[in-house]
Structures are given as structure tokens and as C-alpha cells.
Amino acid sequence: MHKRxxxxxxxxxxxxxxxxxxxxxxxxxxxxxxxxxxxxxxRQNANLEQRNSLLKADISDLQLGLESIEERARNELGLIKEGETFYRILPQEK
Known part of the structure; x- marks a missing residue:
């Protein structure tokens, strides 16, 4: 009975x-x-990470592009930013 x-x-x-x-x-x-x-x-996170990587690459490219444009403008066109002082050092004549 108890087993049951x-x-x-x-x-x-x-x-x-x-x-x-x-x-x-x-x-x-x-x-x-x-x-x-x-x-x-x-899956959504992976897509967003990929998108973020592309955006970071674009930002980096733009920053490098602006830096190279600024450098070229300084060398070729004499660009001087506001607040900067321009000094030209000329070689001594012999």
C-alpha cells in the first residue's frame, strides 16, 4: 500500500x-x-559593427584628406590659420 x-x-x-x-x-x-x-x-550587432567600421574608415580618410589638403595649402599657397604667426627664414647670402 505504501509503495503504491x-x-x-x-x-x-x-x-x-x-x-x-x-x-x-x-x-x-x-x-x-x-x-x-x-x-x-x-546579427543586428554584427551589421552595426560592420557599419561602424566603415564609418570609422571614412572618417579617417576624410581626416587624412583634410590634413593633406591643409599641408599642401600651407606649402604651395602660404596658408596661415587664425592665431598663427608666420616666420620665413631666409638663407644667408654668401
């Missing part, structure tokens, strides 16, 4: 745990939904 009750109680507990596992809060279905969301967010 023990088996019945164990089956009820097992059924309750299985029901919670499959249908309750944080069930397997919830896990799969969350996993799908995580994978989608990882």
Missing part, C-alpha cells in the same frame, strides 16, 4: 514538473523564443 502511494506521488510530481517545463514560465518554448531573439540581436 509513493509511486502515485512521484508520478504526480513528475507530471507537475514536466508541465512546468513545457508550459510554465521560463519553459522550453520561452527559451527558444529568447534564443531566437538573442540570435537576431547578435
Amino acid at each position: 502511494w509513493f509511486v502515485i506521488i512521484m508520478l504526480v510530481l513528475l507530471t507537475a514538473l514536466q508541465a512546468r517545463l513545457w508550459f510554465g514560465k521560463n519553459s522550453i518554448a520561452d527559451y527558444r523564443k529568447m534564443d531566437a531573439q538573442v540570435q537576431e540581436l547578435k
Whole structure:
């Protein structure tokens, strides 16, 4: 008789745990939904990281381009920025 009750109680507990596992809060279905969301967010992050890398490369190119333009303007056109003082050093005549 005691064995029979023990088996019945164990089956009820097992059924309750299985029901919670499959249908309750944080069930397997919830896990799969969350996993799908995580994978989608990882994909979006990878796309955004790639976009950020391209933007950083563009910024770097623009900065280098502006620096080279400024250097050329200084050498060829005598560019002097506001607040700068221009000095020309001439070689001594022999």
C-alpha cells in the first residue's frame, strides 16, 4: 500500500514538473523564443559593427584628406590659420 502511494506521488510530481517545463514560465518554448531573439540581436550587432567600421574608415580618410589638403595649402599657397604667426627664414647670402 505504501509503495503504491509513493509511486502515485512521484508520478504526480513528475507530471507537475514536466508541465512546468513545457508550459510554465521560463519553459522550453520561452527559451527558444529568447534564443531566437538573442540570435537576431547578435546579427543586428554584427551589421552595426560592420557599419561602424566603415564609418570609422571614412572618417579617417576624410581626416587624412583634410590634413593633406591643409599641408599642401600651407606649402604651395602660404596658408596661415587664425592665431598663427608666420616666420620665413631666409638663407644667408654668401
